[in-house]
Amino acid sequence: MRNDGRANDQLRPVQITRAFTQTPAGSILWKQGNTIVLVTASISQELPPFFKENKPGGWVTAEYVMLPGSTPQRKGWPKIGHTDSRGTEIQRLIGRSLRAVLDLSKIGPHTIALDCQVLQADGGTRTACISAAWVALKDAVAKLPKDMPGAAKPGAAADLPIPARYDPAYYNPNAAVIDQLAAVSVGVVDGEVRLDLDYYDDSRAGVDMNVALTASGRFVEVQGGAENGEGFDRATMNRLLDLAERGCQGLMGYQNESLGR
Numbered sequence: 001m002r003n004d005g006r007a008n009d010q011l012r013p014v015q016i017t018r019a020f021t022q023t024p025a026g027s028i029l030w031k032q033g034n035t036i037v038l039v040t041a042s043i044s045q046e047l048p049p050f051f052k053e054n055k056p057g058g059w060v061t062a063e064y065v066m067l068p069g070s071t072p073q074r075k076g077w078p079k080i081g082h083t084d085s086r087g088t089e090i091q092r093l094i095g096r097s098l099r100a101v102l103d104l105s106k107i108g109p110h111t112i113a114l115d116c117q118v119l120q121a122d123g124g125t126r127t128a129c130i131s132a133a134w135v136a137l138k139d140a141v142a143k144l145p146k147d148m149p150g151a152a153k154p155g156a157a158a159d160l161p162i163p164a165r166y167d168p169a170y171y172n173p174n175a176a177v178i179d180q181l182a183a184v185s186v187g188v189v190d191g192e193v194r195l196d197l198d199y200y201d202d203s204r205a206g207v208d209m210n211v212a213l214t215a216s217g218r219f220v221e222v223q224g225g226a227e228n229g230e231g232f233d234r235a236t237m238n239r240l241l242d243l244a245e246r247g248c249q250g251l252m253g254y255q256n257e258s259l260g261r
Helices: 085-099 125-144 199-204 234-260
Strands: 014-018 027-034 036-043 058-068 111-120 182-188 190-193 209-214 219-226
Touching: 014 125, 014 234, 027 125, 036 085, 036 125, 058 085, 058 125, 085 111, 085 125, 085 219, 111 125, 111 234, 125 182, 125 209, 125 234, 182 199, 182 234, 190 234, 209 234, 219 234
Parallel strands: 058 111
Antiparallel strands: 014 027, 027 036, 036 111, 182 190, 182 209, 209 219
């Protein structure tokens, strides 16, 4: 029996509040059991330095931080910059996952920044952020301007080349999000394969895995490891991935219900 009484293949209760704050293009409060995250999506026309002039489209990036009151023992603010090494690894994971389901060429010369703040941590914060960030991204993309920013206006000199990033031929926000995305944790606890680990499960897991999956059934990220030093076999991995797939499908149902509202 699990600490919270759930079956091994059962998700924690999920509540999604869209437009939780009014200023960003997307703002999602995501509650999954006792884990609570706030993900905001902000749009700007500033592209990262590595973005080439002849490359169409824009960029999506993510940042992640656990707020000081998110854990029973206060978590101090990071001393270097705005996050620590764990946060850096997680925010890269979130950014990669979201870029896998977005056609960047369709969003024009925009950067969509997803800021993931953990308000309360009870396991699965990175996967909750990915699932919440996809909903925030959907809301943000829907608010992109209808016309290409900086595109040549009628009557402009025809001999001036249009940089690819400003080429209206590529711009189509309605077609930018090409797949749905959700993420969940799975693991082996007390010899049992379990879905959606809370902190109590996670702290005792012999195997811990985080999986991000698209609605079309493609794995975007699989992070897993044996915590007990014994390793695990292929059969166990297959069981974990099968369970994660079902869990992600369940989370996508919550996402769709929220977007429908």
